[in-house]
Amino acid sequence: MPLTTVQQTRLQEDLRGLIKGDVRCEEVTQQLYATDASILQSRPICIVCPRSIDDVVAVVRYAAEEGIPLQLRGAGTSLTGESLGEGIALVFSRYMRRILETGDDFVTIQTGLLRRRLNGIIGQSQNRLFGPLAGNVSSASLGSILARNGAGLHYLRYGLPSDHLVSMTVVLANGDQLTLDRRSLPQPLQGDESVTLAQEITYGKEYVYAGKVARILENRTSEQLVESARRLPVNRTGYAEHAVLHGKDANQVDLARLFAGSEGTLGITVEATLKTVSCPQRKCAAAFFFRSIFSAVEAATAVLPLRPVLCEMIDRRRLSMVRDWDARYRPLIPADAEAALLVELDAGTLEDPSSADDCKNALAHMIDLVQTKEQLCFHALRVNTPEDFQLFDEVIRRSELALGRMRHSVQPIPLFDDVAVPLNTMNTVISDLLSLFQRHNITASLSGHVGQGNIRIHPLADLAQPDAIPKLHVLTEDVYSAILQHGGTISSEWGTGLLKSQFLPQQFPHLTPLFREIKETFDPQYLLNPGKIIPQETHWTTYLRHGLEKRGLPPPTPVGASDSRLMKQRLNALTPDQVAIQLKWDPAHVFEAVHRCNGCGECLRFDRQSRICPLFRGTATIEFAPRSKADLLRGILEQDINLETLTGGRAKEIADTCFQCRMCDIECPAKVDVNVLSFRSKAAYVAAYGLPFKDLLFSRLDTILTLLTPVSSVFNVVMRSRVMRWFFEKTLQLPQRRVVPTLTHRPYLKRVRWSPLRHRLMPDQTQKERLALFVDTYINHFYPQLAELAVQILERNGFSVHVPVRQQPSGWNSFAVGHADRAGWLARYNSALMTDLIRQGYKIITMEPYSASCLTKDYPYLIDSAEAELIADNTTDFCSFLYECYQADKLNLEFQPVPNRIGYHAPCCGLARSVSLTMDSTPAEKLLRLIPELDVQRIERGCCGMAGFWGFQQSNYRHSLQIGTPLFQALRLPKIDFGVSDCSACCSQMTHGSKKPAHHPIRLLAAAYGLLPKGTTFASSSWR
């Protein structure tokens, strides 16, 4: 239902007048809410982020009056298009995410709160948690967990989310509010039309609705009762009408139980009180490996009587993807395993502990049963220590996300995954399914929470093939027939959404009319989440994401295809010439990156185990998330929005919410190159309108600093004056409070050029291992002493160092603001210089990770690929290089003690370059640990918020400090003398935020080698 511009403006103005929350109706924002983690898409006409229940009621009443449907949305990561639709999208995860009350064993929350965030908070303060886990993704909101009431990974331990629901407040489609407290269930009021206003006022609306529902249920036919009784305990298709009536005469109506699992089609849950449980004492688990998937299912059947709390099956494909993803699993997961079964036994809770010995004995019995007696598995691993459990949990999480890492056009399609069957029929069903796949010539990945009968089936298909959709369509029907034939359900936890709801009558032919009656009792106009649970006429394929086929255009070139010429032809056919000419993008690369994003929502995290995405986590604004950058470009490539949009202010605003920290490189499971997508968007804007003045200053910072060098002492005095800083804030957007480091009067590269010792820094043809030092803007102009010390340290280790004095800055800041011309020029210039050196046998050593990151990861988008490859292979940063020397026994370890306690912060670019997991130690950290008496404490509190020069802009200043606050708080602790980071920009932010000095590891290494003058302390960041 696309609106005209006038209608859109009216809608926006009306809603903005009614509520305090955000209202956005422009095309670009609509596009960002048009998809979730499914293969479907449907664009809302308006996005509303309510701030309170009053806002929700106002929007609902307005929508009811205007007849506009509403879709409810948490983080938008469902796999069946549950949060999609063409009406107003009500987004709860933006503002309605507070904890309202915490008791000893309960918590009252607003429903936009993420489960993981809640558990992080109450886990730390009370050692308690909300148990049920719907999706093993990090961004699931509690509103969605209740709306879906899925069995989930922890079903065997905690049961369903509704088992932990104490009460909920819901807003109905007519704006009525109900408080559904399960501790005092309403009894139905007799009569329908006859319920008087007085009765309604006396008893409350809950009693009226209870009466209506009770009457529907009392009239169930015998076929409906039979169908109802036959459903599986983990069924998630239709409404839970079977669980609503309680009491001796079935005269208590549990409406909350009906709303749980209704996928937001009956009402909007705005607040809920949930039971919490104490964190489990985890002691015992095992991983079994099998030669066949059937043996794994047999083993699950064998261990179930031992009452495990988790029983998860992972197939060969996922296991091998996990091994490739994380090296820690290579020695643990046998390469020839066809399937694994992960089983955990209950060791009780704090209040109700079971003995550790009992648990160990039970585990020994289980292993003996599966491995020796039944001879089902060929290998078993015990999980005992906290570290083992961390690996155990991670393998489950990673196995869910791993398929997204497949690097070719054949991709896992979330289509008919999440089915469930009785466990005793599972092997027959799997065997039927495998024959079906063979007949349809399709491969698939099969795994699941087998302990509760759940099977995850991911067909692997190339949706760009013309016959893919029809083939999958037929296959879907066949799969569902097979599942239903064996008494199964087409959904056990993910809900039916837009993808599966049309199959509801197939599973519940008799109950479907009853479900309709229930829906119409609460929402007669079908305004809430239409098309979900109760089927509509539109076929699911109408919502398919890959929209090009729908318009009769040639299908997309498969992801990862090398024929970028073909891709360009296609894109040129789609793009208006005059805009295409201006854009600086490589269509093949954009296409590949965009289509890799599967909407999994891992980039919407807030927890401390991750850093992605520093810009999103402070605001919880979906537009700031990495996913949005991919969604925006997808909209353009699939012609859902105009190409010209890319050069509009809103697109620029979205692209600007990436400061190229590169954490996506390690934390996005699908490895979407968001960094480069943002660069492309920014570059498109710059190509169309030129560079904004403040961005020009940052892009040209090195030129400006060079020009200021002769007057550096005046500059430094001026920069210390509050009045002048105020003036610069007003004119140059440089924040008044930001302390600018002291500008040197002799930049390092100039020093080298005119130094009498220059011969030492010239190429030395006699040396076998030759190093060329790359000195970027920050060190060159603000910390030249670091470069001098770096040379001395390398010389101490027997290397002769060449400093190419004609080198230019890496161009990192030009790249960050989308100044493609200058970034390209710098890349071409430096690569000519460096490839020449590399061919002479030199290795390029940078002193800061962002320089290394730019040279190795950004240059490939700017220069010839052969040169880029050569540079990437031969460039490393200073600390990584020295640590490699240490590993090769070549590092001079004659260190003097440095008796200090330091808080080490790993810079984002450094992490992304040198490790595969955020929590891993970086080479700099490992190197510092070699220094005697130096107490190195790693502070993992996320990004510092500086991001090169991003934090130097007035518009970003507050946000920059807000991002860095957890780090500053940790640094301020008395147990830390000063901070250390291998990025000078991070050091300056750490000093600014914590008021403690922060130093580059080069300075500590220099101290350890005795290269600093006697009496030097680390009490100040200043070198003078």
Ligand SMILES: Cc1cc2nc3c(=O)[nH]c(=O)nc-3n(C[C@H](O)[C@H](O)[C@H](O)COP(=O)(O)OP(=O)(O)OC[C@H]3O[C@@H](n4cnc5c(N)ncnc54)[C@H](O)[C@@H]3O)c2cc1C
């Ligand atoms: C890789 C991957 C693995 C997954 N694995 C699982 C799994 O194992 N088990 C599982 O169950 N799910 C799984 N999911 C699906 C998904 O992550 C979960 O369903 C998650 O709970 C969705 O949370 P959300 O906040 O993104 O919800 P959304 O997608 O935003 O919404 C989900 C549903 O909840 C409704 N809703 C949201 N808020 C409200 C509200 N306040 N009131 C009423 N209705 C509301 C929406 O209308 C929609 O119907 C997986 C997803 C991914 C990407």
Ligand code: SF4
């Ligand atoms: S950008 Fe990566 S982490 Fe974010 S939704 Fe896309 S695939 Fe998931």
Ligand code: SF4
């Ligand atoms: S590169 Fe960093 S700032 Fe940019 S989207 Fe990824 S995590 Fe966010």
